[in-house]
Amino acid sequence: MTQPRRHIVDPATAGFYHCVSRCVRRAFLCGFDTHSGQSFEHRKAWVEERLLELAECFAVGLYAYAVMSNHLHVVLYADPGVAHAWSAEEVAERWTRLFPVREGDQVNEEATRLRAEMLAGNPERIAELRERLGSVSWFMRCLNEPIARRANREDGCTGRFWEGRFKCQALLDDQAVLACMAYVDLNPIRAGIAPSLEASEYTSVVKRLICGDIEADQPLLPVAGRVKAEGLPLTLPEYLALTDWTGRIARADKRGAIVGGPPAALRHLGIPSDQWQDQVFGIETRYWRAVGAVEALLAKARELGQCWLKGAGVMRKLERARVH
Secondary structure, three states, rough: OOOHHOOOOOOOOOOOEEEEEEEEEOOOOOOOOOOOOOOOOOOOHHHHHHHHHHHHOOOEEEEEEEEEEOOEEEEHHHHHHHHHOOOOHHHHHHHHHHHOEEEEEEEHHEEEEEEEEHHHHOOOHHHHHHHHHHHHHHHHHHHHHHHHHHHHHHHHHOOOOEEEOEEEEOOOOOHHHHHHHHHHHHHHHHOOOOOOOOOOOOOHHHHHHHHHHOOOOOOOOOEEEEOOOOOOOOOHHHHHHHHHHOOOOOOOOOOOOOOOOHHHHHHHHHHOHHHHHHHHHHOOOOOEEOOHHHHHHHHHHHHOOOOOOOHHHHHHHHHHHHHH
């Protein structure tokens, strides 16, 4: 049964989330549509540019993304408390940066500045915008709606472009976050449209390879947005090695796989390789509302008023297998 989004995403608490939006049309969102013979590959750049723009305006850290032919994945850390610490002027500036005053295709800088000043002087409106800038739902809305309108104009049509609701999973611990990031970054490889991480265009892993210092000896940080002070418990080189190794695992049920034992990162994290593989490849099939260790899933279930969450049984079985 579908539940209100607030049951998964606490609007007052910081946390990691995996969001997925899918296109409703037969024609592809961004790829090459063999039915019509048209290529919509250029739209992937629209989505990536908007994602990076939103991450710098919202109270989020963007940790992973993959823009596919008919859907997209996003892993983000949202912290509503950060937005509540912003001044009225900063809230207004961030909002008008997202939605500037336009005259045709051009931004009117002076009118946008005046609009920001007007917003900053309206406490009720600022309170509303502050809530939005810390909201996962508003982040996805501000991502999906402009892309839909732009694609509709290009296609010369109206109507729905995305499914009515985006799918959202709470990522309850660092292992779940890293596994979901790897799952997202490996999407083009698992779909058979890229032979390697380096060739996986419009993904966060390529963004890290292009912009990141792979020798950096620091915790893994988001690719955009900086609301979380501490990073994840892997360095960028460790994460890249772990994701590359994960992609090399043969998957008989998938068209694509990178064509060697487990990397040092797994020993660093204290995660058995079978548990890691099961979690990465089961993100969307073996879990539903949340991903995490058994106790974290059971705690989330109690929070939701349930006795159990999908995925807890799998994790418990793996833990028992290790004991025996």
